[in-house]
Amino acid sequence: MNRPVWIRHASQLVTLAGGSSSPVVGERMNELAIIEDGSVWLENGRIASVGTDAELEEIYRKRLEEADIIDATGRLVTPGLIDPHTHLVHAGTRENEFNMRLNGATYMEIMNNGGGIHATTAATQKASHEQLYQESKKRLDLFLLHGVTTVEAKSGYGLTLEDEIKQLEVAKQLDEEHPVDLVSTFMGAHAVPKDYRENPDAFVDVVIQEMIPEVARRKLAVFNDVFCERGVFTPEQSRRILEAGVEHGLLPKIHADEIEPYEGAELAAEIGAVSADHLLRASDTGIERMAEAGVIAVLLPGTAFFLMAESANGRKMIDAKVAVAISTDCNPGSSPTVSMPLIMNLGCLKMGMTPAEVLTAATINAAHAIKRAHEIGSIEAGKLADITIFDVPDFMTLQYRYGVNHVHTVIKKGAVVVAEGTLV
């Protein structure tokens, strides 16, 4: 049995308490429920008590010797960060395309010429399970070093039943073996394979009739996602794919309005998606409908930055009472980063969000976007003991001193997995 862990004297203990029952919207995204000189007692992998240091010293006065003490004096303590949108499991890289885009090519031009997602699909189809596992594990180690304790991971670079299952089985093995928890999304509808270019609806039928039933039968995914974009899947095809997922118990997510306005946000609201992601080009109507329907906006400022595009308007969405979460969109083409701290910086600098709002978006709202807010995303008694300690005194400095990884310690289910910025 592991000894209890007592984190003491946090200059700011950001609990995010009070946001677990439903996604946090509007002004409440600025309410971090901070405890000065804060203290957390972790036991049996879960959070046992939260309060001031004096309060916990009183509660545990007869057990102080039992605990391993972590002195957080002068440091910021937050819930473990959560990344609700990654394409973690993939093979290969696309730095050649990065250079092409720096020389004026567009993302869709590259994709329509057989690169982009198709390039990564070719590499992933060729890769063995073991190769995918090893390459993805390296990325997961880096996520951990950047303070992330849970990630969502999509398939979508297989585009055949066998290869989609291969990706999802790698994610399952990583979830079982790596400290970071994974929540899987099936995304067979990530692109139309070249062989179906003349008849994309035939591929939609394969996704609906073959892939979704088998993935659901094997319980390899919680969510079903589709790239709803002009030149990829139409809103009508996307609807068919997401409704088929719902019929098999897979919750809907959608890549919406990333490159062009395409009424993806409207579709997300209409079918009651858990989240609509990207939204760089979402319409005002789409944002309003998402607020009414309670669809979470998962915003990906790293992707906009890397595609040299205008970011989504996080400010407008928060003011319209849409619950906002943020993510790296970790993928080899449009966002090859694992740095959630940088994504928070970009949320402030490029999407008009406050330092408090980006922290809410990277913790409790990200937990809601993967349906895990009952277990993670805030520092409250009973939740998993997933904690990140930053070597800055407060949540404002975390954004002010931008572009730096300030992670000092990461605790996953009560065990120290990163100490002084190094994997344990």
Ligand SMILES: O=C(O)CC1=NCN=C1
């Ligand atoms: O380009 C990629 O590999 C990932 C992506 N999917 C939809 N937008 C970007």
Ligand SMILES: [Zn+2]
């Ligand atoms: Zn994505």
